[in-house]
Amino acid sequence: MSTVSVAALSPGLLPLWRALHHRLGSGRAVWLAQSGNDRQAHLVAVEARDAAARRFRVLAGGTLPADTEFADLDRFRETLEGSDGVRAALEAARLLTAAWPTVSHTRESVSRAFNRLSSSVHECRAVLSARADLDLENAGDVQIFAAVIDGIRVGAAELKRILHREAEQSRNDITEQERTLFDKTLTGDTRRHLAARIRNANELVEAMNERLARVRTASDVAVQLEW
Incomplete structure (x- = not known):
């Protein structure tokens, strides 16, 4: 391939060549910047995904799955315990989603559900005061029901x-x-x-x-x- 020198270009083509070179340079700079942004966005998304998977595992490792009376609880646990990776957590989460496809999880729905739970715990606490201690424990943005009976902490x-x-x-x-x-x-x-x-x-x-x-x-x- 022959190399074209700037001096060999005619005076009429020189401005066009310079403009093209400038655009190519600018485009390369934009592409590099965009690639850098994409890589950064990808890293942020991966970190958010991994954090969500870890959070899901923490909650799923407690009493919540059993408290939901999930019909396919054994399969859920086998799926989650089959690997400590993100894929296993995602598959387990999909099982829960498939079990309750119509349950709303908006902020308003969650807030109403929490109010109903608090009211139920308050009523049951008075009835079971001589047998068990009932409480709602904070786990970040999640409220987890817990009871102490005979000195043992159990779920619902x-x-x-x-x-x-x-x-x-x-x-x-x-x-x-x-x-x-x-x-x-x-x-x-x-x-x-x-x-x-x-x-x-x-x-x-x-x-x-x-x-x-x-x-x-x-x-x-x-x-x-x-x-």
Whole structure:
């Protein structure tokens, strides 16, 4: 390829060449600047993505997944624990999104949900004060429900399971206690009461027969009671 010198150019072409050279230089500068901006924007986006994945893992590692009563919880955990990379976190997040596609997550929706949660916790706290301590813990921009029961910190799902088990056990205990009370106390009292009434009746019949034995009708017929 031959090299064109500036001196070889005609006077008419020289200004055009200089303008073209200037534009090419300016375009290269713009391209370099744009490339630098794109690379910087890419790095910022990657950092934001990685931070979101780490944040998601922190929240998903607590009680929140179980508290949602997510039907495919085992698959969710397997997906998230299959790798510590961003892809696994993204796949796990997609499972949650697919499970509740119509649930709004706007700031207003989240605020209303938090108000409902706070109201429910306040009501339940009064009912369960003798059994468990309920609280809403701050985790950045997220409020996480937590309960302490028997000195152990649990989430909503585990608290529900414990209380349900205790309620079932209480019903069984009450039924057994009532059965025992009936067998040992009520039935015994009733049996003793009926036995006493029968003895009294027998004694009354015997006493009446003794009296009737001394009495005869005009036809010299004796009368006796049978019990």
